[in-house]
Each structure stands twice: as C-alpha cells, then as structure tokens.
Amino acid sequence: MTKYKQIRIVLNNCGVIDPENIEESIARDSYMALGKCITEMTPQDVIKEIKESGLRGRGGGGFPTGLKWEIASKNHADQKYVVCNADEGDPGAFMDRSVLEGDPHAVLEAMAICGYAIGATKGLIYIRAEYPMAIKRLKIAIDQALEYGLLGNNIFGSKFDFNIELRYGAGAFVCGEETSLIHSMEGLRGEPTIKPPFPAEKGYLGKPTNVNNVETFACVPIIIRKGASWFNKIGTEKSKGTKVFALAGKVNNVGLIEVPMGTTLREVIFEIGGGIQNGKKFKAVQTGGPSGGCLTEKHLDTPIDFDNLIAAGSMMGSGGMIVMDEDNCMVSVAKFYLDFTVEESCGKCSPCRIGNKRLYELLERITKGQGVMDDLQRLRNMSNVIKDTSLCGLGQTSPNPVLSTLDNFYDEYVAHIKDHKCPAGQCKDLMKYFIIAENCVGCTACARVCPVGAITGEKKEPHFINSEICIKCGACMERCKFDAIIIK
Amino acid sequence: MSRIKVKIKEKDLNIIKEICKSFNNEQGELINVLHKTQEHFGYLPAEIQEVVAKELEMSVAKVYGVVTFYSFFTMKPKGKFPISICTGTACYVRGAENVLGEFKRQLNIEVGETTPDGKFSLSCLRCVGACGLAPVVLVGDKTYGRVSPEGVKDILAEYNDK
Numbered sequence: 001m002t003k004y005k006q007i008r009i010v011l012n013n014c015g016v017i018d019p020e021n022i023e024e025s026i027a028r029d030s031y032m033a034l035g036k037c038i039t040e041m042t043p044q045d046v047i048k049e050i051k052e053s054g055l056r057g058r059g060g061g062g063f064p065t066g067l068k069w070e071i072a073s074k075n076h077a078d079q080k081y082v083v084c085n086a087d088e089g090d091p092g093a094f095m096d097r098s099v100l101e102g103d104p105h106a107v108l109e110a111m112a113i114c115g116y117a118i119g120a121t122k123g124l125i126y127i128r129a130e131y132p133m134a135i136k137r138l139k140i141a142i143d144q145a146l147e148y149g150l151l152g153n154n155i156f157g158s159k160f161d162f163n164i165e166l167r168y169g170a171g172a173f174v175c176g177e178e179t180s181l182i183h184s185m186e187g188l189r190g191e192p193t194i195k196p197p198f199p200a201e202k203g204y205l206g207k208p209t210n211v212n213n214v215e216t217f218a219c220v221p222i223i224i225r226k227g228a229s230w231f232n233k234i235g236t237e238k239s240k241g242t243k244v245f246a247l248a249g250k251v252n253n254v255g256l257i258e259v260p261m262g263t264t265l266r267e268v269i270f271e272i273g274g275g276i277q278n279g280k281k282f283k284a285v286q287t288g289g290p291s292g293g294c295l296t297e298k299h300l301d302t303p304i305d306f307d308n309l310i311a312a313g314s315m316m317g318s319g320g321m322i323v324m325d326e327d328n329c330m331v332s333v334a335k336f337y338l339d340f341t342v343e344e345s346c347g348k349c350s351p352c353r354i355g356n357k358r359l360y361e362l363l364e365r366i367t368k369g370q371g372v373m374d375d376l377q378r379l380r381n382m383s384n385v386i387k388d389t390s391l392c393g394l395g396q397t398s399p400n401p402v403l404s405t406l407d408n409f410y411d412e413y414v415a416h417i418k419d420h421k422c423p424a425g426q427c428k429d430l431m432k433y434f435i436i437a438e439n440c441v442g443c444t445a446c447a448r449v450c451p452v453g454a455i456t457g458e459k460k461e462p463h464f465i466n467s468e469i470c471i472k473c474g475a476c477m478e479r480c481k482f483d484a485i486i487i488k
Numbered sequence: 489m490s491r492i493k494v495k496i497k498e499k500d501l502n503i504i505k506e507i508c509k510s511f512n513n514e515q516g517e518l519i520n521v522l523h524k525t526q527e528h529f530g531y532l533p534a535e536i537q538e539v540v541a542k543e544l545e546m547s548v549a550k551v552y553g554v555v556t557f558y559s560f561f562t563m564k565p566k567g568k569f570p571i572s573i574c575t576g577t578a579c580y581v582r583g584a585e586n587v588l589g590e591f592k593r594q595l596n597i598e599v600g601e602t603t604p605d606g607k608f609s610l611s612c613l614r615c616v617g618a619c620g621l622a623p624v625v626l627v628g629d630k631t632y633g634r635v636s637p638e639g640v641k642d643i644l645a646e647y648n649d650k
C-alpha cells in the first residue's frame with residue numbers, strides 16, 4: 001500500500017509550524033536553501049539544479065520552471081521582477097491559500113532564490129483580496145524575514161538584495177493569467193495581451209518578469225536542500241514531484257491531499273477519498289477547473305500527470321478535483337462552468353465574449369428540454385472555433401467542460417433533447433415531484449418541511465404535491481422516510 | 489470638476505484625498521486606492537470615483553473602467569448583514585443552487601440587491617476554502633456549513649431582532 005501514501009513536500013510544514021513565528025520555520029530548515037544558493041552556488045548552478053529536478057509549473061500550464069528561469073536570466077535589464085501568482089481563481093480550490101497560510105516562508109525563500117538565479121532584486125506577490133488570513137501571515141512573515149536579515153539588503157552578508165511587496169487582486173478570474181496579472185499590478189483593468197512578448201522579456205513596468213505559481217515556488221527550497229536527483233525520483237517520467245489537490249464533492253473524505261505524480265484517480269478517489277458518499281455510484285471527476293474536463297470510470301486507472309490528463313481531455317489545472325455521483329447531471333455541470341466563464345471573460349476578444357455566451361444559451365436550452373439534435377453539432381463546432389481563436393488561455397480552454405461531457409456523456413445530452421428527461425434528476429425544468437399514494441403513510445413530515453406549502457393532505461392520509469406551487473427544492477424527498485416521494 | 493457637489497461631505501472628501509496621498513497620488517496604485525476607499529466607505533459610488541480620478545489626475549472613465557472590471561468593487565451599498573452564498577464547484581455539486589434560490593425567495597431580492605430596509609444583501613462568492621462543509625453560506629464574517637434550503641429560515645431568524 002506504500003504506493004498510495006501521501007508524500008508531503010509542499011505541505012511539509014503546513015499545520016506543523018506556527019506560521020507567525022519565523023524561528024519555528026528556521027528550525028525546520030527554512031532559508032537554508034537560500035543560504036546555500038547565495039554562499040555556495042552561482043546563479044547558473046541554481047538554474048541547472050531546478051532544470052534537472054524536472055519541476056514544472058503548478059499554476060496549470062506545466063511549463064518547465066528551470067527553463068523559464070533561464071530565459072529570464074538571459075534577458076538583461078536594469079531591473080527585473082519575480083512575481084508569485086497567488087490569485088487562485090479556480091472556484092473549488094484552495095491549495096495555494098493553504099500553503100501561504102501554513103508555510104509562508106517557503107514561498108518567500110523560493111522567490112528570493114529565483115531572484116538570485118535570474119538577477120532580480122524585487123519580488124511581488126499578487127494575492128486575492130479574498131484571502132485576508134493569508135495576507136496577514138505573509139505580511140508578518142516578510143517583516144520577520146527582514147528583521148532576521150533573510151530578506152532585504154545584503155542577505156547572508158552577501159551583495160544580494162531582495163525585497164518583497166504584496167499586490168492585491170480584486171476578484172477577477174482572468175487576472176490569474178500572467179499578462180493580465182501584470183496589468184492588474186500596474187493598476188489597470190486586468191485584460192490579457194498577446195504573447196509574445198512573454199513576461200520574461202517584457203513584464204511588469206516593461207521589465208523582464210518571472211511569474212510562478214505559489215505551489216511551484218513551494219517546491220524550490222526542498223529541491224535545493226535535497227538535490228534535483230532526490231526530487232526527480234518522485235513522480236512519472238515527464239512530471240516530477242508531487243501535486244496538491246483540493247479533493248471535494250461527493251467523496252467521503254474531502255480536503256487537501258498531496259500525492260506523487262503518477263498516482264491514479266482511483267487511488268485518490270477510493271483510497272484516499274474513501275469512496276463515494278452514501279454508497280452512491282461514482283460518475284465523474286472534474287479536474288482543471290473551468291479549463292478542464294470531466295473524466296469517467298474509464299479514466300480511473302490513468303496515472304495523474306500533466307500529459308496524461310491532457311490526453312484524456314482534461315488538464316491538471318491548479319489542483320481542484322471535484323467528484324460527482326449519479327445525481328449530478330453532466331449537461332448542468334458543463335453549464336455551470338460556462339456560466340462561470342461567461343461571467344469572468346474579460347470581453348476583449350469576440351470568440352470568448354460572444355461564443356461562450358452562445359454556448360451557454362445552447363446548454364440552457366437543452367437543460368430546459370427545448371434543445372434539438374443539431375444543437376450537439378453546433379456545440380462542438382462553436383467550441384472548436386472558440387478554442388482556436390481566443391486570445392488568452394481563458395477562452396482557449398473554456399469549451400473543455402462542454403467537449404469532455406459531450407465525449408463522455410453523449411447519451412445524457414440525447415436524453416435531455418429526445419426524451420425531455422434529465423437522467424440524474426437535476427434539471428428542474430424537466431422534473432416533477434410526485435407522491436406515490438400507496439407508499440405514503442401520511443406522517444406530514446414533507447408538508448412541514450416544504451418551504452412553499454405545496455403539499456397538502458390529512459394526517460395518516462396520502463399526501464399530494466401541487467406542482468403549480470412546487471419550486472422543486474427537493475426538501476420533501478429528503479425528509480420522507482418511506483420512499484413515497486419520487487421525481488418523474 | 490464642478491460636478492462634485494452632491495452627497496460628498498467635506499470630511500469624506502478629505503478622507504479620500506488622504507488615501508490617495510498615502511499612495512503618492514500614483515496612477516499605478518489605483519487598485520490599492522480603491523481597496524482602501526471601499527474599506528472605508530463600504531462601496532464606491534460615482535461621486536467617490538470622481539474624486540479619486542481628480543486626485544490621481546486621470547479620467548473618470550479609467551477609474552470607472554477599473555471599478556466595474558473587478559467584482560470585488562461595488563457601486564451599491566451592501567446590507568447591514570451581507571449574505572454571501574458560495575457557488576464554487578464543490579458547493580454547486582452539493583446543491584448551493586437550491587440554497588441560493590431559497591434565500592432569493594425568502595428575502596425577495598436578486599443577487600447583488602439589498603432588501604428595502606437595508607438589512608440583508610445577497611451576493612455569490614466562489615470558493616471560500618471550506619469545501620468540506622459545502623454548501624457554505626457566509627453572513628458577514630460568520631460561516632454556515634452544510635446549509636440546506638430548509639436551514640435558510642433558521643439562519644435568517646438569527647438576525648431578525650438585530
């Protein structure tokens with residue numbers, strides 16, 4: 001069973017140390033790696049070590065971190081910047097928040113290491129304003145590190161200076177995209193711009209800027225301390241190390257997990273997650289947030305890594321992992337993500353601004369039982385156009401939830417269109433609550449719980465639901481102990 | 489900008505000016521200025537945006553563009569007890585939609601609106617990081633977990649005589 005064990009690299013200190021006390025971090029080797037870099041290694045050595053470790057960006061794209069640093073190091077300028085992307089916009093994920101709240105020094109140390117490697121003296125953390133606790137801990141950590149001479153000028157008595165400031169997001173998902181993030185830090189609307197130029201050439205205030213995700217940074221100190229060859233033994237051939245996931249949805253054990261790359265979805269959902277709640281049947285697992293897709297039964301034994309998830313029609317994303325059971329309607333799930341995208345699209349380019357809205361409308365039609373079979377081909381065509389022609393990663397990936405549910409749950413779409421039925425019983429417009437008179441003992445429990453008074457009936461007599469009044473909230477069905485209430 | 493004559497009191501005007509000054513009246517600090525201003529006033533009506541624009545020497549359109557781009561900024565005052573329903577994925581999968589519907593029905597307002605008595609306002613949030621407790625509802629700073637549509641009545645009742 002050792003294979004299933006969780007390994008703590010990123011979450012190593014979380015919950016173990018008092019994050020507001022730097023001495024506890026130092027006692028667990030914080031800033032040792034920075035010291036080693038500055039006193040024993042050249043910037044080139046550091047980049048070489050990170051390259052050899054095989055570390056890839058945890059923010060979603062999986063770009064090799066060492067290579068990114070190398071590019072930034074080769075662009076010369078009077079000022080360069082290291083940016084930590086702590087925008088964490090995936091709605092259902094909180095890995096980065098946990099790292100920042102539980103082990104802020106790991107991120108600060110890594111940013112300084114990056115600064116040393118690429119020749120930058122300024123670091124910026126772009127963090128969501130919705131994370132007040134993480135902001136507070138970071139401020140404390142920065143102050144303490146300055147006080148101990150681990151940040152600031154002449155770190156470890158060397159000539160290396162590194163200072164870190166915070167910048168706040170203001171609730172826009174697209175600001176997680178790096179060009180957009182940079183504009184937001186400059187005080188502008190967070191609209192993406194075409195790459196190239198990449199941030200490594202022209203980033204914050206037009207200067208070379210290296211952007212990495214929180215979790216990517218959190219891997220760096222331990223790689224320097226234990227060596228690239230230690231790190232690259234963990235994981236799969238092309239995806240090294242571990243990945244933190246926020247496991248949520250209909251599994252028994254929800255929460256943060258950290259597993260080596262290459263662990264299968266089955267191990268995560270059934271071993272670590274303890275299987276599906278209430279003995280229901282597993283239906284799908286969504287990874288990659290609004291950019292990802294829904295994977296099914298047939299993908300359960302796929303080892304999780306960057307490339308396998310893409311091949312399966314989803315992606316790693318930042319680490320949200322939402323498990324769904326037989327009661328979740330896949331058309332509605334696709335609609336849920338599209339709703340998110342439509343709201344978060346910055347509106348700069350038309351395929352994303354208009355196309356996603358049209359996709360959403362089609363899905364809405366289908367969930368209301370008003371779809372036609374041609375809609376399915378329309379969904380596909382439009383999805384492909386949006387993917388191919390959108391300016392930034394948001395639009396380029398937004399149709400994925402639609403495409404992956406079309407691929408894996410085609411029959412469910414057809415049932416909505418042809419039979420006007422939602423097999424999962426989730427689409428309200430397609431269902432009616434109904435009491436089976438023979439099963440009803442007249443206990444009145446349902447009538448008491450109905451928020452709109454739609455249920456009538458005498459005590460000990462069969463009850464009746466007035467479907468004109470019923471708002472289809474499902475409360476009565478949950479309450480009935482006699483299985484007398486069904487959805488038709 | 490002679491139009492700034494409505495609503496803003498001298499005292500408030502000075503507060504906004506102070507905030508802008510604390511960021512050196514720099515245009516690049518616009519978002520930070522807005523954060524601080526909203527923290528103080530609770531929302532950012534057009535009149536306040538005009539003052540900020542003037543202080544930072546930029547067009548009101550630019551300020552308005554930024555305020556409306558970011559969902560954290562609001563131009564409408566919130567209720568005394570702002571209710572936020574998490575509609576992140578985990579909460580959605582566990583039925584946040586029904587909970588939201590029940591709040592809308594009981595308060596008779598839509599998302600983004602405030603009750604006429606100014607007591608409750610309704611908004612949606614995306615993942616507050618308590619997915620294990622899904623569906624999650626926040627009233628002010630207080631978190632309610634595993635909320636069901638029937639539970640909505642009880643939550644509102646807690647604030648009835650406050």
Ligand SMILES: Cc1cc2nc3c(=O)[nH]c(=O)nc-3n(C[C@H](O)[C@H](O)[C@H](O)COP(=O)(O)O)c2cc1C
Nearest residue numbers: 057058059085088089176177178212213216393394
């Ligand atoms: C729409 C969109 C949203 C993104 N959101 C995030 C985010 O919340 N956090 C993050 O680290 N990266 C996010 N990214 C990826 C960043 O653009 C960037 O690739 C990443 O921060 C690079 O860091 P890494 O190489 O360490 O992954 C997002 C990308 C897109 C297109």
Ligand code: SF4
Nearest residue numbers: 347348349352392395
């Ligand atoms: S793809 Fe969408 S989010 Fe990205 S630039 Fe275009 S409109 Fe904006």
Ligand code: SF4
Nearest residue numbers: 440441443444446480
């Ligand atoms: S709860 Fe069930 S058994 Fe009781 S009155 Fe309602 S339908 Fe009948």
Ligand code: SF4
Nearest residue numbers: 450470471473474476
């Ligand atoms: S579904 Fe909700 S509204 Fe309809 S009868 Fe049952 S409890 Fe009442």
Ligand code: FES
Nearest residue numbers: 574576579618619
């Ligand atoms: S999705 Fe609601 S708390 Fe995470």
